[in-house]
Structure formats: C-alpha cells, structure tokens
Amino acid sequence: MGNLLEPPATSALARFADDTPRFILTVDTEEAFDWDKPLTRDRHDLNHVPNIARFQEFCENQGVVPIYLVDWPIANSPDAAAILREAVATGRAEVGVQLHPWVNPPFDEDVSQANSFAGNLPPALEEAKFSALVDVVERNFGTQPLIYRAGRYGIGAETAAMLARRGVAIDSSVRPMFDYSHLGGPDFRSFPTAPYWADAERSVLELPLTAAWWGMLRRQGNWLYPRLWRAPALRGVLARLGLLERVPLTPEGVSVEEAIRGIDIALDDGLPVLVFSFHSPSLMPGNTPYVRSEDDLDALYDWWRRIFAYLAHRGVQPSSVRDVMEAVVR
Template identity: 65%
Template sequence: MRSLTEPPPRHAKAQFRPDFGQRFLVTVDTEEEFDWEAPLSRDGHSLRHLDRIHGFQQLCEAHSVVPLWLVDWPVATSPEAAELLRPSLESGRAEIGVQLHPWVNPPFEEEVSEHNSFAGNLPRELEEAKLTQLRDTIEANFGKEPLVYRAGRYGLGPNTAAILAEQGIAIDTSVRPLFDYGSMGGPDFRHFPLAPYWLDEERMLLELPLTTCFWGMLRRQGDLIFPRLWRMPAMRGVLARLGLLERIPLTPEGISVDEAIRGIDMALDDGLPLLVFSFHSPSLAPGHTPYVRSEEDLERLYDWWRAVFAYLQQRNIRPTSVAEIMQAVLRG
C-alpha cells in the first residue's frame, strides 16, 4: 500500500472506459459550524444550517447532479441530517461518504491542537478507532455503506491508506494538489497529480484528487514558480492580475465564476478525466463561513453553481457519481 502523503509513480494513474469521457463530481464537506478564526475545540459547534441542505440537493437534482455528502461525526449523529438525506440516498439521487474531523470525533484520547487536527498525525490505533466509529455510525444512521473518505483539513498520514483499505473504503478524496499545509503540521500536496490514481498494486483503493489548476501565461511553470512565492501573497496577486499565473481550485468559496471557468478550461484542455468540485456545507446558510455572510452571499453561491453547471453542459461535460466511477475505472 502506497502512502497517501507521497506523490504516486506514473504507472499508478487510473484509466477509465472510453465512453466515460470527461466528467465532474460535486462533493460537500458536510460538517458542524464553528468559528474558523478561533482555536479548534471539541465544544462550541452547532448544526443550524442543516435545514439548508435540502435546497442544495434540489439544485443538484434539477441539473442531474448526484452530490457526494462527506459527513463528519456531529452530522453523522444528527437525526435531522439522517432524515434530510435518507430519501435522496435511498433513491440514488445523492451519495454519502466519510469526513473525519478528529477533534470532534470519539474516542477522545488526544489533546486538541493544530497538529492533531490532521488525523494522519495521530497514532495509527487512534486514527483507525476514530474512522471505524464514524464509518459504522454513518452506515447505521443513514442506511448506506460509505465507500469514500476525505480527511478533514486534508489531513492524510502515513497510515491512512492501509486503514482505509482495512475499513472497506474504496475511494479517497483528500489530496488537494498545489496546496501545502506543512506549516501547520499537515501534508504538502504541491507536487501531486490532478488525475485519479491507484494507491495499491491490487487497484482496490482509488484516489480522486480535488481539482486545482494553474492558469496564465506561466502556468506550465507554475510548479516551479508558485512554491517560491509561498510567503509572498502580494506577488501572487500581481501575477494573477497580469494574467501570468493564478492558482484556481474548483470551489465557490473564494473563487469567482470567471475564475472557475478558467480553471475548468485548463483542466479540460489538459485532458483531465474527472473534475472534483468541493465546498463546505455551513456555507449553505449565512454567517457560518467567511464566504457566505449574508443572504445575498448565499444567492451568489447558488448563482455560481448554476453558472458552472451551465458551462459544463455547454462544454458537454456530464456529471458522474461514485457508483459510475467505480464501474468505469479499469482495474486490469
């Protein structure tokens, strides 16, 4: 089993059936509300936004999109969340996966700290125990076996892949290429590929990286230039404004529609078979994330998704689901 914290060899790249083409997947980090600017805590979180989940589910269904709700412990243990999502899960109009926020997920044996907020930094036994409790709770409360994992804060570690395989997880989607969380004690994904790849020689555990692209005249040199500007955000802004180099993650949080379309174009031009979008569920209600502070911000978020779905349709890029991905990926 390869480590999730190391870039894969080239031969690990996953291949899909020719009729799969280029597709996109919408993922939602479905989690509790907390103050993003305060130190992490096991207490002081809420779930007031859960009643807004239905609205986004409806938007997705109107565009034939099957969202992947990646659920963490507070949501997994919420009867309201189960009641809201169960009908869509049972009908195949939504899918569910695991998202591990270790600081709010039992067993509570570690100190709450930034280092320990990356689950992959925990002792193997504790990381496994937390994931096991969460996976089993999701299956019991939502009636579906979760087959996809995302580490909260993208916090993979050297033991994560083996733990996922032992827990029957088929897909990880925690790798965020072109981002480095090393200064906080997390992984460095700057040199990871965007295309899906296998984490084991048996081809049983698939990685679906979140999609982030470089755009601009210097984008082919982005891997060399961008890391040198890590502590120079003003210079990164100058390069973006001049159309020379810009890093664009496919998310409505902090990324405009125009930027997202540029990122989509770059991903498609590079032949990426799967575009993985993401955002946080608390952004579905005002006041819980830095990205949605008002009802006007929320409407802009929905407008973002409508515009992106329309552009993807214009480019003939169809939505996909975890079920379709597992059927289309070639294991031979």
C-alpha cells in the first residue's frame, strides 16, 4: 500500500500579492547511482560535482538563481561547498535540502523500496535524518535552508510539521499527476498544481513541481492516463495524435516544444509559480538516462537557454525562495 496523503482543501490555496507569474529552477543535487539497480547505502559517486560550477556560471549569465536541493553526500562534499558557498552568500544561488533516507544517517531502518520514501519512516526517524542533514548544510554552506524536497517525492503526513519546527518555509515534494503508490510512495493524482499551505498555521508553503496535461483529452488526464500504465506505447500514440500528453517541466525526457506547451497551459490555468526541476548527475554524461554523451549535455544547456528565452517572452520572472516568500499572502 502506498503512502496515503490527503489533498489540501480549496481554502488552503495560496494567494500572491501581485499578478506577476514567476518560475523557480530546482536542482535535485545528489549522488550519482544506477537508477536501474536496487538502492544501497554505498554504491554511488560524486564525480559530477565539479560540473555544477559550469551550470552555476550559466545560470548567473542568464539572470537565474538556481536552488540546489542537496542531500547527505553532497552536503558533506568539500567540492560542492567550495563551488556554491560564495554564490549562496551573495544571493546568486540558494541551497535547500533533499532527503535520501538510504544514504542519510541515522541508519536505523532497512534499505528497501518502501523505506526510500522518507514519509514512510517512523516520524522520529524521518526527523532525525532531516535534522542531521539540515545541521550539515548550515555548517558547510553557511546558510539556513528554507526549502525542502523529499527524495523520490516521498513526503509523509508528518513532514510539514517537521519542516515548521526547523523554520523551513517551503516544501516542494508534491508531484501532481504522478502516482508512486505501486512503489510504496504517495499518489499525487488528486493534488493541485497551484501552491498551497501545507499546514493549518500557514508556516509551510507547498510549491508542487509543475506538470500539465496537454491535448484534446487533457481534462480527462487524471482518470485516463493511469489506466494506460500497462500500455506505454498507447500513451505515445495519444501524444502523437495530440489527444493526451503529460508534460512535466524538466529537460529530462521532455523536449523544448513539449515544455513550451506545458508552460502555456500552466499560464493559461493561472498558475502563479512554475517549478522546474532536474537531477544534478545529468550535468555529466553517463550518469542518467537523459544525458549519455557530450552532445546530450550540450542539448540540456540549449534546452534551458531556449526555455529561459521563452519564459522571458511570456513575462514569467525568474524567482527564488526568498522572493516567493515575500510575495505570498499569509
């Protein structure tokens, strides 16, 4: 059984002080490991970390403040701290946290599929791992992290309260239109794409990762798409026919043209904040299925370059955690 989470009430939807559409760029900044093999505590590497410097420089030249959601191996990497600490101190980058429980102490649980979703752990263990990670980030990067993402989007029922206790203002673990319950994780199909307050006190703002249904059947997407999971080829046919396509805002497996359609739909639906994401191992060829060669890496940078240009064309402003928190109405 998956992690049973309840979608928010309509009254929890967040309002912003202005009508300016914004976007944030989040980087799941993590160790490289083989996604096709079982998870382990030790079979990973950080060889791609030096490549983060090039991406940071690229973002600065584009006028974008990337948000690096660092997990335990990255948080303890001297190279990562050397690359990002000054940029964070001067506001050219932000650092948040991402919890991969299988590599984050204390190690009081078995490594398993279900336990890879932090929200499935006993709340005390989830919080112990999270607190250890926050402490390391504050020490090594010289900043208090204000944004969190559960690895594998594994948020739990107690996560928002945990974040509030450490002063983390934003969660970005919810991935609408995706269902991980067959793996033991959350089912987000009934969750909104719009920002909402994750707790009754309005101390933690949820910024869901942005995705959009595109096509003539988009209004039936949440119902129809899951029923085609045994027939992925049929999903492809529907996309090619312009009937139904799920478009997450990421360069990993999504073309520029598809992403632009997703941006247009999100803006047409009045979404105030677009949340982009990708994984830092994709900054080095061979680490992920999406970047296998130098040509693929060039294509990833070109994807961002073209998407930033299109966002500027549509009047969508680059934002940051601090900007979002200043703009939201409590």
